[in-house]
Amino acid sequence: MKLTIFGATGKVGHHLTTQALEQGHTVTAFARNPDAISLSHENLHIIQGNVMNADAVKQAVTGQDAIICALGMPLMNKAGLRAKGTKNIVHAMSDAGIKRLVCLSVFGANDSRDLLTFKYKALIVPLILRHVIADHEIQENSVTNSTLDWTLVRPGNFTKGGYTGTYRHGFTTADKPSKIKISQPDLADFMLKQLTSDTYLRKAPCISY
Numbered sequence: 396m397k398l399t400i401f402g403a404t405g406k407v408g409h410h411l412t413t414q415a416l417e418q419g420h421t422v423t424a425f426a427r428n429p430d431a432i433s434l435s436h437e438n439l440h441i442i443q444g445n446v447m448n449a450d451a452v453k454q455a456v457t458g459q460d461a462i463i464c465a466l467g468m469p470l471m472n473k474a475g476l477r478a479k480g481t482k483n484i485v486h487a488m489s490d491a492g493i494k495r496l497v498c499l500s501v502f503g504a505n506d507s508r509d510l511l512t513f514k515y516k517a518l519i520v521p522l523i524l525r526h527v528i529a530d531h532e533i534q535e536n537s538v539t540n541s542t543l544d545w546t547l548v549r550p551g552n553f554t555k556g557g558y559t560g561t562y563r564h565g566f567t568t569a570d571k572p573s574k575i576k577i578s579q580p581d582l583a584d585f586m587l588k589q590l591t592s593d594t595y596l597r598k599a600p601c602i603s604y
Contacts, residue, residue: 399423402465404431410583425455446480453487461495478533494544502551504531546589547599551575564602572603
């Protein structure tokens with residue numbers, strides 16, 4: 396499959412790119428700073444660009460089978476890059492007739508707020524994650540209001556662990572996770588699996604241990 400990965404220079408993006416190449420995909424890594432990509436592979440193509448530039452985004456999605464959005468920003472950043480950049484991605488995909496989008500969001504965005512523990516609702520979200528969640532919620536709205544075949548992936552807090560392949564996903568209010576944690580390699584594994592699965596088509600599963 397031919398993929399474009401937005402946010403390829405981030406920690407999640409690095410694992411997505413590495414695992415996608417290992418799985419035989421042809422990857423176009425979209426990066427504002429290509430020098431930050433240390434990988435080298437015959438099936439890896441790098442495009443320099445800014446996701447805020449609609450024309451650059453259009454160039455990056457042209458001819459692809461699917462798109463993965465893994466945009467990230469620091470906790471307290473208020474620039475709204477995820478929301479604005481994802482809007483450009485959605486518009487570019489729609490114009491190019493590309494349907495499949497797997498987009499990284501966050502555990503706690505929109506209706507998944509009900510799945511959080513009291514500690515997260517009362518302390519962590521308002522004090523630490525408020526800008527992150529606000530950005531992701533606008534991002535999610537752009538995705539869910541589109542006609543794309545989308546999956547929004549909502550991970551818990553990132554751990555420093557490696558790949559395990561053992562994690563839970565698709566929680567409900569009657570089946571809340573006791574731990575809101577996931578490693579970046581496991582998150583990347585789950586996101587890539589969505590490319591060939593309809594289980595969460597036009598859905599927004601949370602993922603955690």
